[in-house]
Amino acid sequence: MSKIRSAFTDKRAFIPFITCGDPDLNTTAEVARAAAANGADIIIFGIPFSDPTAEGPVVQDASLRALAGGVTTDKIFDFVKELRNNVKIPFVFMTYANVVFSYGIERFMTECQKAEIDGIIIHDVPFEEKREFSDTAKECGIDIISIIAPAPAARIAMIAKEAEGFIYLISGNSNDSNIGIVSDPAEMISVIRENTDVPCVMNTDSDKTDDIPSVSDGVIAGTAVISLIEAHGKDAVSYVGEYVKSAKISL
Amino acid sequence: MESKGRFGVHGGQYLPEILMNAINELEEAYNHYKNDPEFNRELTKLLNEYAGRPSMLYYAEKMTKDLGGAKIYLKREDLNHTGSHKVNNVLGQALLAKKMGKKRLIAETGAGQHGVASATAAALLDMECVVYMGKEDTIRQALNVYRMKLLGAEVIPVTSGTATLKDAVSEAMREWTTRIEDTHYCLGSAVGPHPFPTIVRDFQALISREARAQILEKEGRLPDAVIACVGGGSNAIGSFYHFIPDESVQLIGCEAAGRGIDTFETAATFNTGSVGIFHGMKSYFCQDEYGQIAPVYSISAGLDYPGVGPEHSYLHDLGRAQYVPVTDDEAVDAFEYLSRTEGIIPAIESSHAVAHAIKLAPTMGKDKIIIITISGRGDKDCAAIARYRGEDLYE
Numbered sequence: 081m082s083k084i085r086s087a088f089t090d091k092r093a094f095i096p097f098i099t100c101g102d103p104d105l106n107t108t109a110e111v112a113r114a115a116a117a118n119g120a121d122i123i124i125f126g127i128p129f130s131d132p133t134a135e136g137p138v139v140q141d142a143s144l145r146a147l148a149g150g151v152t153t154d155k156i157f158d159f160v161k162e163l164r165n166n167v168k169i170p171f172v173f174m175t176y177a178n179v180v181f182s183y184g185i186e187r188f189m190t191e192c193q194k195a196e197i198d199g200i201i202i203h204d205v206p207f208e209e210k211r212e213f214s215d216t217a218k219e220c221g222i223d224i225i226s227i228i229a230p231a232p233a234a235r236i237a238m239i240a241k242e243a244e245g246f247i248y249l250i251s252g253n254s255n256d257s258n259i260g261i262v263s264d265p266a267e268m269i270s271v272i273r274e275n276t277d278v279p280c281v282m283n284t285d286s287d288k289t290d291d292i293p294s295v296s297d298g299v300i301a302g303t304a305v306i307s308l309i310e311a312h313g314k315d316a317v318s319y320v321g322e323y324v325k326s327a328k329i330s331l
Numbered sequence: 332m333e334s335k336g337r338f339g340v341h342g343g344q345y346l347p348e349i350l351m352n353a354i355n356e357l358e359e360a361y362n363h364y365k366n367d368p369e370f371n372r373e374l375t376k377l378l379n380e381y382a383g384r385p386s387m388l389y390y391a392e393k394m395t396k397d398l399g400g401a402k403i404y405l406k407r408e409d410l411n412h413t414g415s416h417k418v419n420n421v422l423g424q425a426l427l428a429k430k431m432g433k434k435r436l437i438a439e440t441g442a443g444q445h446g447v448a449s450a451t452a453a454a455l456l457d458m459e460c461v462v463y464m465g466k467e468d469t470i471r472q473a474l475n476v477y478r479m480k481l482l483g484a485e486v487i488p489v490t491s492g493t494a495t496l497k498d499a500v501s502e503a504m505r506e507w508t509t510r511i512e513d514t515h516y517c518l519g520s521a522v523g524p525h526p527f528p529t530i531v532r533d534f535q536a537l538i539s540r541e542a543r544a545q546i547l548e549k550e551g552r553l554p555d556a557v558i559a560c561v562g563g564g565s566n567a568i569g570s571f572y573h574f575i576p577d578e579s580v581q582l583i584g585c586e587a588a589g590r591g592i593d594t595f596e597t598a599a600t601f602n603t604g605s606v607g608i609f610h611g612m613k614s615y616f617c618q619d620e621y622g623q624i625a626p627v628y629s630i631s632a633g634l635d636y637p638g639v640g641p642e643h644s645y646l647h648d649l650g651r652a653q654y655v656p657v658t659d660d661e662a663v664d665a666f667e668y669l670s671r672t673e674g675i676i677p678a679i680e681s682s683h684a685v686a687h688a689i690k691l692a693p694t695m696g697k698d699k700i701i702i703i704t705i706s707g708r709g710d711k712d713c714a715a716i717a718r719y720r721g722e723d724l725y726e
Contacts, residue, residue, distance in 0.1 A: 130623040131492060131609065133501045134347040140491060153621050177345050177608040182622025204345045204608070209334055229349040239348075250349055261352060 082223050083198045084122060084170045084245040088279040092331040093121035093246075093298030095281060096305045096324060097174065099142040100125050101151025105159045107314050111305070114321035116167045119328035122246075123167075124201070124300060127156055127175035134176075134203040136285075138303040142310065153183050160195040170198040172225060172245070177204045177213075185213055189220040199223035199245040207239050228280075230263035233271050240275035247272060247280045249296060266295045301327060336525020339648055341641035344524040346611040350504070353511040358526045360431045365533065370430065377422045381455065382412045384419075384537070388545035388702070394672050394692075401555065401695035403688060406542050406704045408566060409677065415707030416535060416566040417448035417519055423534035425452035428515030435459040435514045439503040441468055441496035441562065442633035442680060443475025444707050445519030450484035452517075460484035463503045465495040468632045475711055493626045496562075496636045500610055520563025521640035524611030528640050535569025542702055543573050550700060556581040556691065559704040560683040561654060562598070562634035564643045566706035571652060581653070583691075584643060585683040587629030588656035598627035600639040601647055601654040609637075614644040630659040630719065633680040633707075661686040663719055666709060678707035679716065 087093050096115045100108050112123055128143035128151060135143075160171065173192065180188045180202060192200065200222055205213055207226070214224045223245030228236055230251070240247065249272075251265045262268050269280050279297035284304070293299060301323075308323060309316040335358075336342045344354060364370040378384040387407040395403045408416035425436060436453050438460070440446030446462040453460030462479050466488040469476050479486050492498035500523070507516040521531040539557070546554055557574055559567035561584035574580040589597040597603055600615045607616040609624055617625040617637040629635045639654075646652035662679055665686035670676045677685055681704070688703045695701070709716075717724040 131497065131501055133504050133610070134349075136505075137491075144492075147623065176622075178616075178618070178622035178624070180622075181608050181613075182605075182618065182620070203347050204611070206344060206346060206348050206351050208344050208351075212334075227348040229347075229351070231348075231352055235351070 082245055084172070084223055085279070087121040087170050088246070088297055093279070093281065094119060094324065094328045094331055095122045095124055095298055095300045096120050096320070097124040097126060097300055097302045098305055099128055099139065099146050100156045100159065101128065101146035101149050102142045102306070102309055103145055103313050104149050105151060105155060107309070107316065109159060109163050110317045111309065111320050112163060113167060114317045115324045116169050118321045118325040120169065120324050121298070122170045122172060124172045124174050125156070125160065127153060127173055127179050129176040129179055132176065136303070138306050138310070142306045153179060157191045157195050160197065164196050171196070172199040172201060173197055174201040174203070177202050180213065185216050189216045189222055192222050193220040197222060199225045201225040201227065201248060228268065228272065230261050230268070232260055233262050236262060236268060236271045237275045240272040240278070243276050243278040245278070246298065247278055248300065249280045249282050251282065265293065269295060299331065336529060338642045338645035341612065341614045341644040342525055342528060343613050344611060345608045345613065346524045347508065349508045353507060354524055356431070360427060361526055361530055364427055364430055370426065374423055374426055377426065378419065378537070382418045382422060383410065385541045386410055388542055388549065390549070391673050394669070397672060398689060398692040400692040400697065401699035401701045402697070403692060404546065404554070404700065404702045405675070406538060406570065406702055408538065409675070409681070409705045409708035413444070413448045413451050414710070415444040415448065415678065416538060416569060417445040418451070419537060419569070420519065420531050420534040420565060421445065421448040421452045421517060424515065424517045424530065425456050425458065428517065429456050429458065431515065433513055433515040435461070435510070436517045437461045437463065437503050437506055437514055438517045438519060439463045439496065439499035440519065441465070441499065441635055442631065442678070443468070443472040443479065443711060444633060444678070446484070446486070447475055447478050447482070449517050449519070450479040450482035453484060454482045462486050463489050463499040463506065465493070465499050466490045467494040468496065471632050471715055472711060496632065497624065520565040521568045521642060522563040522610060522612060522638060528612065528642055531565050532568045532572060532642060535565050536572040538566065538569035538704060539571060539573035542570065546700065546702065553577050553580055554700040554702045555579070555695065556583055556701045557704070558583045558585065558684045558688050558701060560585045560634060560680045560706060561639060561643060562587065562636045562680065563638070564640040566704055568640060568642055570704040571646070575651065582646065582651060583687060584652055584654040585657045585687045586654055587631055587634035587683060588658045589628040589630070591658055592656045596628035598629040598635050598637065599656040600637065602656045612641045614641045615639050615647070630662065630715070631679045631683065633678070634683065655687055657683040657686045663716055665689055666712070666716055675705065676709035676713070677705050678709045679712040681706045682709070
């Protein structure tokens with residue numbers, strides 16, 4: 081069992097998302113330590129991309145702040161290796177294909193292995209293009225995290241069968257249901273469960289901890305943590321700590 | 332699973348899972364309709380009776396004599412309804428969307444030519460239309476913004492990133508994820524995830540199909556060179572496609588060098604970029620060593636894009652087509668030259684192709700033939716060029 085899977089054995093996992101280098105890597109490190117100390121089960125670190133086409137305005141702005149601050153893929157690897165000295169929970173990278181491809185897929189995955197990264201989510205690599213990245217990732221012991229969005233049941237099953245680590249479930253709008261697409265999270269999970277026991281996590285955009293999806297095995301807090309960093313900058317550490325603590329209790 | 336839509340190593344479908352249904356639905360529909368006689372009858376009727384095809388292949392006699400070398404023909408896409416080649420693709424995609432039961436078209440636009448064409452097709456086919464346009468470009472191309480609104484489209488200025496064409500594409504893709512059910516994303520260039528590069532190329536390939544037949548009729552032989560401007564590369568791939576098997580025909584794409592390929596203010600993808608993955612495709616992109624997409628610049632809003640279509644990247648790798656940089660200065664000179672010499676005001680995008688022909692033609696014998704695709708007309712650019720020349724002219 082991968083280290084990521086073991087983070088789900090206890091109860092529902094709480095997974096904050098932090099954009100690396102927003103506003104600087106020292107703050108990212110402090111925020112990550114605070115999140116881990118207050119009960120985060122996994123941390124997703126965003127490697128910023130100039131054109132984050134799959135994300136909304138909050139993450140877009142965080143990515144651009146981080147890049148403006150001079151963060152690079154190399155600096156992020158160094159930062160994670162340093163952080164690994166005292167934070168042991170699973171780490172997952174979230175980024176875009178070009179960040180990995182331009183670094184060299186093999187070189188990127190090898191550095192991930194050295195930094196004890198456990199998984200990677202690549203927004204713009206769907207099932208059809210996965211092989212280019214997954215063979216190398218597997219050799220380096222890194223889970224490729226699959227995203228499942230509203231889709232025909234056959235597609236959900238196809239992705240679920242090869243899923244590793246956890247599945248990032250994206251719910252859609254209910255209008256889709258009349259064109260043969262499974263979009264209700266509970267129904268999506270039941271299709272997934274017929275094909276794998278890999279845990280499913282969902283995103284919450286809410287910063288209210290009582291407004292968190294109830295059907296999944298875990299919750300990714302995407303914009304909540306970033307909004308706190310946006311509002312408080314380098315002083316966001318204690319706010320993030322408190323948020324993670326209350327979110328974790330509410331799960 | 333086999334990756335689809337490859338041109339050599341380029342192409343593919345690198346896009347968020349949430350768009351895969353829409354892209355699969357589009358591929359299935361396209362594969363069905365592209366061979367459907369009724370669909371093709373309707374499309375041909377629209378192209379011939381509404382858009383004014385076939386476009387002329389015009390012998391530019393004065394230009395030929397002035398340059399003193401190869402015989403120059405102009406493929407006059409500027410004479411199409413809406414004033415550019417964009418209408419070829421848009422009528423195809425809008426008709427396809429309509430057959431798929433979509434009620435709404437969204438589109439990105441750089442210079443506004445694709446936006447205007449999309450708004451036009453939407454008006455004609457009773458569809459809603461929303462056009463995403465970089466804020467910067469809404470200023471550079473104010474007249475086209477008005478034209479789109481006049482045609483009933485909503486124009487949304489995009490302020491993210493560099494507020495130009497790439498950001499308009501990103502925003503249109505984001506918007507598509509939120510309304511897949513009733514919306515077709517009418518992508519205007521031969522870029523993006525499969526099947527877009529193939530769909531757009533197929534709908535633009537009539538440029539070279541016509542040009543090939545026209546030159547054979549006029550000259551009894553094939554041309555020695557075909558020259559077209561390349562941003563994403565839809566008019567160029569359309570101009571090249573039916574000449575690709577004819578190895579004697581040199582294919583030349585002209586990319587926007589902006590202030591020069593040795594400056595940071597350039598959009599010359601092949602001459603300054605490297606292979607990467609962006610906007611759904613593997614292809615050449617202007618980017619830094621960490622894969623961050625570079626802010627690009629060209630006087631031409633339509634060529635101001637950091638990437639290029641995957642089929643061009645393949646032709647480049649094979650050496651089948653050459654891609655040359657053309658600066659702002661050279662393009663503006665060519666804009667004025669063609670206006671004065673032939674009484675034809677070309678789009679500033681097309682002026683990049685004209686500029687290269689001006690350099691190339693005198694080096695070729697009088698028995699040689701060049702076809703330049705004039706992808707659009709330059710009325711939209713007049714105010715901007717006047718300002719470039721120091722005149723205080725605003726629309």
